[in-house]
Amino acid sequence: MPDGPKVAVLRMEGTNCEEEAYLSFLRSGASPQYVHVKQVETGKVRIGDFDILFIPGGFSAGDYIRAGVIFASRLMAAAGNQVKRFVDEGRPVIGVCNGYQVLAEANLLPDLGYEERVISLSFNRSNRFECRHTYVKVMSRNRVIGDLMPAGTVFQVPVAHAEGRFTASREQVLERLQEGGQVLFTYCSPGGTDAGYPWNPNGSAMNIAGISNREGNVIGLMPHPERAYYGFQMAGAERASIYGPGKTFFDAIVRYAIRK
Numbered sequence: 711m712p713d714g715p716k717v718a719v720l721r722m723e724g725t726n727c728e729e730e731a732y733l734s735f736l737r738s739g740a741s742p743q744y745v746h747v748k749q750v751e752t753g754k755v756r757i758g759d760f761d762i763l764f765i766p767g768g769f770s771a772g773d774y775i776r777a778g779v780i781f782a783s784r785l786m787a788a789a790g791n792q793v794k795r796f797v798d799e800g801r802p803v804i805g806v807c808n809g810y811q812v813l814a815e816a817n818l819l820p821d822l823g824y825e826e827r828v829i830s831l832s833f834n835r836s837n838r839f840e841c842r843h844t845y846v847k848v849m850s851r852n853r854v855i856g857d858l859m860p861a862g863t864v865f866q867v868p869v870a871h872a873e874g875r876f877t878a879s880r881e882q883v884l885e886r887l888q889e890g891g892q893v894l895f896t897y898c899s900p901g902g903t904d905a906g907y908p909w910n911p912n913g914s915a916m917n918i919a920g921i922s923n924r925e926g927n928v929i930g931l932m933p934h935p936e937r938a939y940y941g942f943q944m945a946g947a948e949r950a951s952i953y954g955p956g957k958t959f960f961d962a963i964v965r966y967a968i969r970k
C-alpha cells in the first residue's frame with residue numbers, strides 16, 4: 711500500500727463503482743480505504759481522518775425516492791459537520807455519477823448560498839438509461855485538477871446513468887455557476903464543440919456534465935473517470951494509448967492532496 715494521501719471511498723448498499731475507484735486511487739499513488747456509511751454512523755470511522763473523500767457511482771439504496779437522496783441524508787445526518795469542515799479546510803470531495811447525485815442532494819453543490827435546493831439531476835430527457843462513451847470538455851480552471859487538466863482539455867469518458875439531466879430552478883443559478891467558474895465539465899462533440907443529443911446524453915442545461923463548489927475543492931461529475939483509467943477501456947482511436955484520461959483525473963486529485 712503506498713504511503714500516499716488517505717482516501718475514504720464511501721459506500722453503502724447499492725454502490726457499485728467503488729472497486730474501480732479504489733484501484734484508480736491506488737494506482738495513482740494514494741492510500742484508499744473502503745468506508746461504509748454505517749461505520750461513519752457508528753463512529754467507528756471518522757471522515758475527518760482522511761485527506762480525500764470520494765463518493766463513487768452506483769445505485770445506492772436502489773435509487774429509491776431519487777438517486778442519491780438516501781445516501782446523502784445518511785451521510786449528512788451522521789457526519790454533516792465533519793463533512794462541512796472537510797470542505798472548508800479545502801480537502802477534496804469528489805462525487806462521480808451517483809456520488810455527484812449525493813453531493814447535489816446533500817446541498818454541498820452548487821454552494822451558491824441558497825438554503826433550498828436549486829439544482830437537480832433529473833431523469834434523462836431520453837427517458838432511458840444511457841450507457842456509452844461521451845466526450846467532455848474542461849471549462850474552467852479548477853484548483854484540484856487544473857494543473858493536469860487545464861480549461862479546454864477534451865477527453866473521452868463513459869457515462870452510465872438514468873438520472874443525469876442537470877437542471878436549475880432559476881436562470882440566475884446557471885449564470886452564477888458560469889460566472890464563478892463552477893461549470894467544470896460540459897458534454898461536447900469529439901471535436902470539442904457544443905453539441906446536443908447524443909453527445910449530451912441526458913439533456914443537461916448548457917450541456918453541463920460536472921460542476922464544482924465556489925472554492926473548487928468539491929467536484930461532482932456524471933461521467934466515470936474510473937472507467938477510463940486505461941486505454942483498453944476507451945473506444946475508437948483512444949484505445950491505442952496505454953492510459954486513458956481517467957488516470958490524469960486521479961493523478962491530479964492525489965497531487966492536489968499531497969500539495970495541501
Ligand SMILES: NC(=O)CC[C@H](N)C(=O)O
Binds near residue numbers: 769770806870871873
Ligand atoms: N452509474 C451510476 O452511478 C448511476 C447513478 C444512478 N443510479 C442513475 O442511474 O442515475
